[in-house]
Amino acid sequence: MKIYISGLYCGGNPQPGVGIARSLREGYPEATLIGVEYSNRVSGIHWQGLDDLWIQRPWNELDLESYAGKVRRVLDEGGLWISGSDLEAMWLASLFPGGHAGLLAPPPDALKRIAKPAVPAHAGLPVRIPTYVATDLPDWDLHAFCRANDWRVWLKGPYYDAARTPTWDSFVAARNALTKVWSTERLFLQAHVSGYEESVMLCAYRGELLGCVSMRKRDITPEGKTWAGDVSPVDPAFEAPLRRIVRELNWTGGGELEMVRDPGGQLWLLEVNPRFPAWVHGATIGGYNLPALLVQGASGARAVKAEARAAEFTRVVLEVPVRDDYPLPPLPEPFAGAVGHSMKHPSGLTSLAQRLHKSNPELLEIVGEPAGPAAGGKPAVPDTFIADIAAYDLETVQTPRFLYLESTASGLFKRAAERSRRLGTDEVQVVSGYSIKTNPDERLIRLALENGFYAECISLLEAQKALQIGFRPDQVILNGPAKWWPEGLMPKERLHAVFCDSVADLDRCVAMAAGDLASRHVGIRLRTPNVVSRFGIPLDSPQTFSKLVEAVGRLPDEAAFGVHFHMASSNIGVAQWWHLFESMLKWCRSIERLTGRTIEILDMGGGWFPDDWHAEDESRFSRAVETVKALLPAVRQIVSEPGKAMAQPSMALAMRILEIQEHEEDHVEAVVDGSIAELPMYAFQPHRILRQCGETGALQPLGRGKTHLMGRLCMEHDIVASNVALPEGTRAGDVLIFCDAGGYDRSMSYVFGRG
Amino acid sequence: MYLAEADKEIGAVAQDKAAAKPRPSDRWQDFPYSILSHHGRACCEVAREWVLAMDFAQLNGADRLSGPRWLRQKYEWGPSPWPMHWCEAVTRKTIDCGAHAALAHAAFGARGLTAYPTQLVQVYSEDATEQWRGKWARDDVSCHWLDGAHIYHEATALLVGDDEVKIWDASAGSWIPPRQAGGYGSLAAIRIFAPESSGGGDGLRWGERRLKPNLWNQI
Ligand SMILES: [Zn+2]
Numbered sequence: 024m025k026i027y028i029s030g031l032y033c034g035g036n037p038q039p040g041v042g043i044a045r046s047l048r049e050g051y052p053e054a055t056l057i058g059v060e061y062s063n064r065v066s067g068i069h070w071q072g073l074d075d076l077w078i079q080r081p082w083n084e085l086d087l088e089s090y091a092g093k094v095r096r097v098l099d100e101g102g103l104w105i106s107g108s109d110l111e112a113m114w115l116a117s118l119f120p121g122g123h124a125g126l127l128a129p130p131p132d133a134l135k136r137i138a139k140p141a142v143p144a145h146a147g148l149p150v151r152i153p154t155y156v157a158t159d160l161p162d163w164d165l166h167a168f169c170r171a172n173d174w175r176v177w178l179k180g181p182y183y184d185a186a187r188t189p190t191w192d193s194f195v196a197a198r199n200a201l202t203k204v205w206s207t208e209r210l211f212l213q214a215h216v217s218g219y220e221e222s223v224m225l226c227a228y229r230g231e232l233l234g235c236v237s238m239r240k241r242d243i244t245p246e247g248k249t250w251a252g253d254v255s256p257v258d259p260a261f262e263a264p265l266r267r268i269v270r271e272l273n274w275t276g277g278g279e280l281e282m283v284r285d286p287g288g289q290l291w292l293l294e295v296n297p298r299f300p301a302w303v304h305g306a307t308i309g310g311y312n313l314p315a316l317l318v319q320g321a322s323g324a325r326a327v328k329a330e331a332r333a334a335e336f337t338r339v340v341l342e343v344p345v346r347d348d349y350p351l352p353p354l355p356e357p358f359a360g361a362v363g364h365s366m367k368h369p370s371g372l373t374s375l376a377q378r379l380h381k382s383n384p385e386l387l388e389i390v391g392e393p394a395g396p397a398a399g400g401k402p403a404v405p406d407t408f409i410a411d412i413a414a415y416d417l418e419t420v421q422t423p424r425f426l427y428l429e430s431t432a433s434g435l436f437k438r439a440a441e442r443s444r445r446l447g448t449d450e451v452q453v454v455s456g457y458s459i460k461t462n463p464d465e466r467l468i469r470l471a472l473e474n475g476f477y478a479e480c481i482s483l484l485e486a487q488k489a490l491q492i493g494f495r496p497d498q499v500i501l502n503g504p505a506k507w508w509p510e511g512l513m514p515k516e517r518l519h520a521v522f523c524d525s526v527a528d529l530d531r532c533v534a535m536a537a538g539d540l541a542s543r544h545v546g547i548r549l550r551t552p553n554v555v556s557r558f559g560i561p562l563d564s565p566q567t568f569s570k571l572v573e574a575v576g577r578l579p580d581e582a583a584f585g586v587h588f589h590m591a592s593s594n595i596g597v598a599q600w601w602h603l604f605e606s607m608l609k610w611c612r613s614i615e616r617l618t619g620r621t622i623e624i625l626d627m628g629g630g631w632f633p634d635d636w637h638a639e640d641e642s643r644f645s646r647a648v649e650t651v652k653a654l655l656p657a658v659r660q661i662v663s664e665p666g667k668a669m670a671q672p673s674m675a676l677a678m679r680i681l682e683i684q685e686h687e688e689d690h691v692e693a694v695v696d697g698s699i700a701e702l703p704m705y706a707f708q709p710h711r712i713l714r715q716c717g718e719t720g721a722l723q724p725l726g727r728g729k730t731h732l733m734g735r736l737c738m739e740h741d742i743v744a745s746n747v748a749l750p751e752g753t754r755a756g757d758v759l760i761f762c763d764a765g766g767y768d769r770s771m772s773y774v775f776g777r778g
Numbered sequence: 779m780y781l782a783e784a785d786k787e788i789g790a791v792a793q794d795k796a797a798a799k800p801r802p803s804d805r806w807q808d809f810p811y812s813i814l815s816h817h818g819r820a821c822c823e824v825a826r827e828w829v830l831a832m833d834f835a836q837l838n839g840a841d842r843l844s845g846p847r848w849l850r851q852k853y854e855w856g857p858s859p860w861p862m863h864w865c866e867a868v869t870r871k872t873i874d875c876g877a878h879a880a881l882a883h884a885a886f887g888a889r890g891l892t893a894y895p896t897q898l899v900q901v902y903s904e905d906a907t908e909q910w911r912g913k914w915a916r917d918d919v920s921c922h923w924l925d926g927a928h929i930y931h932e933a934t935a936l937l938v939g940d941d942e943v944k945i946w947d948a949s950a951g952s953w954i955p956p957r958q959a960g961g962y963g964s965l966a967a968i969r970i971f972a973p974e975s976s977g978g979g980d981g982l983r984w985g986e987r988r989l990k991p992n993l994w995n996q997i
Binding site: 173217253255285286287288334551552553562564565566568569572598599601602603605606609610613616617 | 820823824825827828829830831832834835836837838839840841843844845865868869938955957959
C-alpha cells in the first residue's frame with residue numbers, strides 16, 4: 024500500500040503531514056509512506072518515518088497540467104493521497120470533481136459549504152458563528168463594525184492569516200498587507216470571541232463518519248497554535264449532527280472544526296479545515312488514530328488497533344538528520360538594509376491561491392454577507408449633507424476650506440435636545456452638554472445655547488467664549504486638568520458645575536470656594552481604572568481610592584456633589600462604553616457609601632461617533648437613566664455629553680485635485696490642496712468623500728479603488744485617503760469634499776505649509 | 779483562618795484517624811476555610827468596596843462568569859500572616875491561597891453569582907513542599923498547609939448551572955480541569971462548602987463527577 028502525504032511544513036504553525044505519517048506508521052507498519060512537498064526548504068521532508076519523497080517545484084513554478092497528470096497516474100495505480108494543505112485539497116477537488124477512490128480529500132461542493140467565515144454547513148451543530156463582515160464594504164461601515172465589536176476584531180485572509188486590528192490605522196495597514204499577500208480584497212473582519220479553544224477532528228469516507236475526537240488546547244504558541252492538548256470522546260450531542268452533516272457533504276478525508284468555548288459554555292465555530300489538523304498524532308497517542316481509520320475505510324485493509332497511551336499530549340523540539348539527497352538550500356540574502364530574511368510560504372502557496380482564484384473565482388465569494396446600499400464600497404451619505412453642500416458654489420470656493428453644513432448641524436442639536444427632554448423624568452432632569460473643544464465655532468456654540476445645552480469648558484477662555492455668545496454662568500460646566508487657565512478670567516457669578524481632575528485640584532477648589540469660586544455643584548472626575556486615561560482622580564489602588572474618599576470629605580457642604588466621567592466611545596467601542604457606564608455607577612455608589620456625600624449631578628459621555636450616538640436605540644438611553652435612578656437615587660440631573668457626535672457631521676472640508684498621476688496596474692496617485700493639517704483625524708477614522716461631477720454638478724460618493732489622495736504638504740505621511748476610486752472623468756481642478764470633518768479635524772487643524 | 783489553635787486541632791485529628799487507612803485530606807479534616815476579617819471601620823470598608831468595584835470594572839464587558847484573573851495579577855501568591863483583615867489583604871503585595879480565594883469569592887458574589895468556598899488537597903513533591911516550607915518559615919508564617927508531598931489549597935466553586943460548578947483557582951488564575959489523572963499538581967481531594975441540598979441531594983456536578991457538599995471528596 025502506497026500512501027502519499029502532503030503538508031510537511033514543520034514551523035511554529037505546522038502542517039499535519041508529519042503527524043499523519045507517524046500515525047499511519049503505527050496503523051500500517053508495512054505501508055509505503057511517500058511525503059509530497061513543494062519546497063525542499065520544508066523541514067518535514069527529513070522526517071525519518073517517510074519511506075520516500077516526491078518533491079515538486081513550488082506552486083508558483085509548477086506546471087499544474089502536467090503535475091495533475093502525474094497525480095492522476097499515482098492514484099490510478101492504487102496509491103492513496105492524504106492532503107495536509109487546504110489549498111492543495113482545493114486544487115485536488117477541482118481536479119477530481121467526482122472524487123477518486125484513492126483521493127482522501129473532500130469534494131468541491133463540500134469545500135464550498137465549509138467556506139469561511141459563514142461555514143454554511145454548520146447548521147445543526149451546537150455552535151454559533153462569530154459576527155463578521157466582508158471588507159469590500161465602505162470604510163465607513165467597516166469602522167462601524169469595529170466600534171460595534173469594541174475593536175476586538177480580526178482581519179482574516181481567505182484561507183490563512185489573521186491580524187488583530189485594535190485601531191483604525193492598524194486595520195488599514197493590515198488590509199494593505201493581506202491584500203498584497205493574497206492578491207484579493209476579499210478579506211473579512213470578524214469579532215473576537217474570548218474563551219478556550221477546542222477542536223473536533225474527524226475522518227470520513229464517502230459521507231460516512233469513521234471517527235472523531237475532541238481536543239482542548241492546553242498550551243499554545245505565541246500565534247495561538249496548539250502546543251499541547253488533551254483528547255476526549257466527542258459529546259454525543261455534537262457527534263449526531265456532525266455525522267449527518269458529513270453524510271450531507273459526502274465528506275471524504277480528514278477534517279477539523281476549530282472552535283472557542285466562551286465563559287458561558289457556548290461554542291463558537293471559527294473555521295472548518297478540509298484536512299487533518301497538525302495535532303493529529305496527539306490524538307493517536309490518546310487512542311484515536313484517525314488517519315489509520317481513514318485508510319482502513321478507504322482500502323478495507325485492517326489497521327493495527329490504536330492504543331491510548333495518554334489522554335494528554337505535548338510537543339517537543341527535535342533535531343533530525345538532513346537527508347543526503349535533499350541538502351539544505353542556502354538562506355536567502357536579507358534585503359539590503361532590512362531586518363530578517365523574509366521567507367514566508369516557501370512552497371509558494373499564495374501563488375497557488377492566485378491561480379485557483381483565476382480558474383474558480385467563486386472560491387473567493389464570502390457567503391452570507393449582507394447585500395444592500397453598501398455594496399460596491401460606496402458609503403451612504405445623508406441627504407442633508409448633500410443639500411447643505413449643494414448650497415455652496417463649489418466652482419468659486421477657495422480650497423481647502425471647511426464648509427459649515429447648516430441644516431445638518433441644526434438638525435443634530437435639535438434631535439439631541441428632544442431626546443434629552445424625552446429621557447428626563449420628574450425626578451431626574453436629562454440635559455445635553457456641548458463640549459466646546461470639539462469645535463469652538465460660534466455657530467455651533469449658538470446652536471447649543473438655543474437648544475438648551477450646557478457649555479462644557481476645559482479652560483476659562485472657553486468659558487468666556489460661551490459667556491460672550493450668550494450662555495449664562497449657571498449654564499457653564501468646567502472640567503479638565505487646566506480649567507483655571509488662563510488666570511484672571513474666572514467668571515464672578517455662580518457656575519453650574521466644577522469637576523476636579525485630581526486631589527490637588529480638589530484641594531485648590533476647596534480653597535477657592537472660600538474665596539472667589541462659586542458653583543452650584545462641585546464634584547470629581549473619575550479616571551477609568553480599566554481603560555488607560557490621563558484624566559480624573561485615579562482609582563487604581565485601594566490607597567488612591569482611600570485618598571479620594573478622604574478628599575471628597577473636604578469638599579464644601581454648600582455645593583452639591585457630583586461625578587464626571589468621560590471616555591471616547593469611538594475608541595473603546597460601544598458595548599464596552601456601556602459596561603464602563605455601569606462600572607462607573609458602581610464606583611459612584613461606593614463613593615456615596617464611604618463618604619456619606621450623595622451624588623446629585625452626573626456628567627457622562629465623551630467621544631461618541633455620531634452614527635452610534637444618533638442611531639443608538641433610545642431604549643438603551645432610557646434604561647441607562649433608570650439604572651442611574653436605581654443605583655444613585657439622589658441624582659437630580661444627568662448631563663450627557665456626546666462629544667464629537669455633535670460637531671463631527673457639522674462640517675466638511677472641500678479641496679481641489681491639483682494633479683493626477685497614473686501608475687502601473689491601475690494605481691493612481693492624486694495630489695490635492697487639502698492635507699492632514701486640515702484632517703488630523705485621518706489615522707483614527709475614515710471620511711466619506713464626495714466628488715462634484717464636472718458636467719452635471721452632482722455629488723458622487725467615492726467607492727473603493729486603487730487611488731491614493733496625497734496631501735499638499737511635503738510630509739511623507741500626508742496621505743488623506745487611501746484605496747479610493749475617482750469616478751470616470753475626474754480631472755485636475757475638480758473639487759472633492761471630505762465629510763465628517765467638523766469635529767477634531769476642524770478644531771485641531773493647524774497652519775502648515777502656507778508660508 | 780490559619781490560627782495556631784487550628785494547628786493543634788489538625789494534629790489531634792491526624793492522630794485519631796491514624797488507625798483507619800489514611801487519606802490525604804485527613805490532616806485537614808476539621809480545618810476551616812479562610813475568611814477575611816473586618817475591622818468594622820472605614821479602613822476595611824474602603825478596601826472591600828474597592829475590590830468589588832474594581833472587579834466589575836476589570837470585566838471590560840466580558841461574561842460575568844469570567845475568572846477574576848486581575849486579582850492574581852495584582853497580588854502575588856505567597857506567605858501571608860493570619861488572621862487577615864480586608865484592609866491588610868488589599869494593601870499587601872503577596873497573599874496566600876486562602877486570601878486569594880476569599881477575594882474571588884467576594885468578587886463572584888458581588889457580580890450576582892453563587893460561589894462556594896472550596897478546599898483542595900493537591901499532590902506535588904517533597905522537593906516542592908520543602909521549598910515552600912522554607913519560604914513560609916522565612917516569613918514566619920505557619921506551614922500547616924504542607925504535608926509530605928501533599929498540600930492544602932483553597933479555591934472557589936462557581937455555580938454555572940442548576941447544580942454544576944466550575945472551580946476557580948484564584949492563586950493560579952485558572953480553572954481546575956475536572957478531568958484528573960494524578961501526578962504533580964493534581965487534585966487528591968476536594969471539599970465544597972455548599973448547601974446540603976445541592977443537586978437535589980446528589981451533590982454538585984463537576985465535569986463527570988458529583989461532589990458531596992461539605993465533605994472531603996477523594997479524587
Ligand atoms: Zn481594616
